[in-house]
Amino acid sequence: MCTFHGQPCTYLRGPLPRKRRKATDPPEYRSQPNGSGSGSVPGMTHLNLNYPHGLNMTIPLDHHDEVEYPSPELLEALSPSLAGSENLGPAHRQPSLLDGTLGLHLKTHSEYVGLTNYREPCLLDLHPPEDPHTRSVRRLDDFTIFMIHRDRETTSETQRIADLDAIEKVVHPLGASLVNLYFRIVHPSFPILHKKVFLEKYARSYHEFSPPLLAAVYLLALDWSIFDRTLSTSSWQPDQSRLEALALRTMNDDMKRPKISTLQAGLLIQQRAKNNTWTFTSQLIALSHGLGLHVDCSDWAIPEWEKGLRRRLAWALFMQDKWGALVHGKPCLIRPDEDWDVRPCRIEDFPENAADEEHDPEGSAEVVIGRELFLRHIELSLILSDVLRTFYTAKATRRNGTLEQIGTIGVAELAKPIVLMLRDWYAALPEALQLQGTRMKKLSANGSLHLSYTAIDLALHRALLRNVSAVAPPELRHAIRMGARTRLVSAMTIISNLQPEHTQSFWGFMASAQLASIGTFAGLLWATSDDDLEATFYCERVEEYLWSLRVRSQAVPFARDALRMLEAEVGGLGPVRASNLPMEMMRI
Known part of the structure; x- marks a missing residue:
């Protein structure tokens, strides 16, 4: 407008953030899922299989003029209640859950403008894009701007x-x-x-x-x-x-x-x-x-x-x-x-x-428990992040790196707060998330949570075992190895405690590697054994674990994958004295 009237622009800031809808707004005009007039049946929890797949009434944000509306004849054939084009124009269309969204439109994709980008956010509002049909600017708040690109440039x-x-x-x-x-x-x-x-x-x-x-x-x-x-x-x-x-x-x-x-x-x-x-x-x-x-x-x-x-x-x-x-x-x-x-x-x-699972048939997972599982998995991933950042970075593990410089005592001190954090996390699990917390005719994803907890615990003690030096105090070395042994025995019981309700539920990509890490941990303890008796003990544990995986492999795909991984890497161990192993094998 300033350019049109030949006046200097005095509005140097972008548009202010839009006000949020009030809770008192009519439900049909809210953009939130529980109150959206989306044109679908309220409270819909399953598909209407008789709905005509050819009818598309979604209108991308700010592109209503490009939508092709169905003809009155087609609407009359599909459903008499839909006939009448006067109700289907842009000004009278049904509100959709997709209205006002950023990254959910079929024909556009967004690009976040980072703070070091050559574009300066405060300047983007001053000059409109050369071709608004292919690119536009969307400001979400005082500091956040996205470039909105049309998809036609990159795909058909x-x-x-x-x-x-x-x-x-x-x-x-x-x-x-x-x-x-x-x-x-x-x-x-x-x-x-x-x-x-x-x-x-x-x-x-x-x-x-x-x-x-x-x-x-x-x-x-x-x-x-x-x-x-x-x-x-x-x-x-x-x-x-x-x-x-x-x-x-x-x-x-x-x-x-x-x-x-x-x-x-x-x-x-x-x-x-x-x-x-x-x-x-x-x-x-x-x-x-x-x-x-x-x-x-x-x-x-x-x-x-x-x-x-x-x-x-x-x-x-x-x-x-x-x-x-x-x-x-x-x-x-x-x-x-x-x-x-x-x-x-x-x-x-x-x-x-x-309420969304009231009519779910048998064999479904529970929504509320699934939500809690997701939140607990996030907590575990934050603990895992601490483990990886502390014990598995290139600087920490290199020769004369952080871990080598602080020695076994220092490494144990670094591990102590994380061990306590894991212990507190496990103690705080509600009964519904315990491994035994299964319900009749319901699948349970609790097993994946407990296996993830075990994998993090073993990764932490794997780092401790690798950093037990020859000059470490004997009592500290003994404590570390006994702690590792206890955790191995506990971890090996997980596979035998899994019920069909667990194994038939959803498991993420890491399940097979997590199971394999239990056998690898036993192999590390075997490789660093002090004598033949200890080596024989861990060799037997490995064989027992492989058998547990083998008898479950037909029904549990991720157990079959873990078995394949372990048999290729640590299968066939014998009671070999650790003192006869090369140093490279001592640091698996």
Whole structure:
């Protein structure tokens, strides 16, 4: 306006953050999930399988003019109640959960403008983009700006639709059953999607998704086909290999126009252990920085439910980084003390509650317990971060590095507060999260939490064992080895205490490596034994553990993977004197 009137601009600041909706606003105008007039049935918890998949009424933010509305004839054929184009124009369309969101639109992707970027946030408001149809600026608060890019520059919409059709063809007509199965079993303890948003979109058309996300949901759900009557009795099963290939190929294309759905798809794909690579994790972390997931979104002008989704997604990525670093033996990429400003998840960040599972069939996971499991996994990942930062960095473990300089006594002192932290964490677990806390006809993901706790405890004592020097006080050496022995015996009981309700639930990508770490820990104790008697003891423990995995391997895929890993690395140990082993083997 200033340019139009030939006057100097006196408004040098960006637009102020939008005021939040008041609690007294009519429910149909709220953007939060529990009060959104989304055009779907209120309280919807499962799919309406009779909804016409060809009807798409989602309107991307600020692009209502580009939407093609269905003809009155088509609406009359689909449903008489939808006929009448006067109710479907931009001015009268139904509010959607996606209104006002940042990273959830199909045809745009956002780019977080970092503080050292060549763009200066306070200057971006002064000059409009040269072509507003391909790029725009969105300010979320006084300090946060995103560049919004149109997707047409990097991918073909025709190709996206073709990919979605190819994915749907692989699972048709079982797609809806797979979606329901995913939200029954995977989602409760790994809530990186917004269930109501996903179902709202799926009820309209599978064309509303990014291809890798839809493929990833189908792919994970296929592992639990036996828990769905339609899937388990079907004479035809989807081609899992074909679906996996489509997920990976479309994921590569989606990374050219990254959005929240890209990160969600990547995390889901990585939960299948064979698809988990450190390079893939690194790409997802870099992608998340472009989405601004590493900064606090509390004051952003976006719907409250998207803030909760962003926090859950950010912490899921944090866990992926820490466990990926441990599993692959690589440095952590997320530094919580420096480049991580994400507020801890709260109960309000989880939209589902116990009422959402009232009608779930047998074999489902419990929503409330799943939420608590997710929060406890976050706590464990923070402790794991301390372990890795203290004992497993390049500077700490190098020759004449930090650990070698402080000696065995110093290393034990460093470990003491973390040991106490782990002990307090375990003591504070509620009864519902105990390993024995299973319910009839309900799957329980508690086992993954206890295995993660054990893996962190062993990683800590593995560092202690490696740093017992020849000049360490005998009583300290004895205490460290006895503590390690006690933890090994305790860890080996986990696999035998797992019930079918545990093993058939959702386990993340790290489960097989966590189980393998128990056998590796026993191998380290064997390799550093003081005499033949002690070496024989640990050799027998390894053989017992391998047998426990072997008898469960047919029913438990991650146990089969752990068995394969261990037999290739530590199988066939004999009662060899540690004194006869080369120094390299003493520091496994």
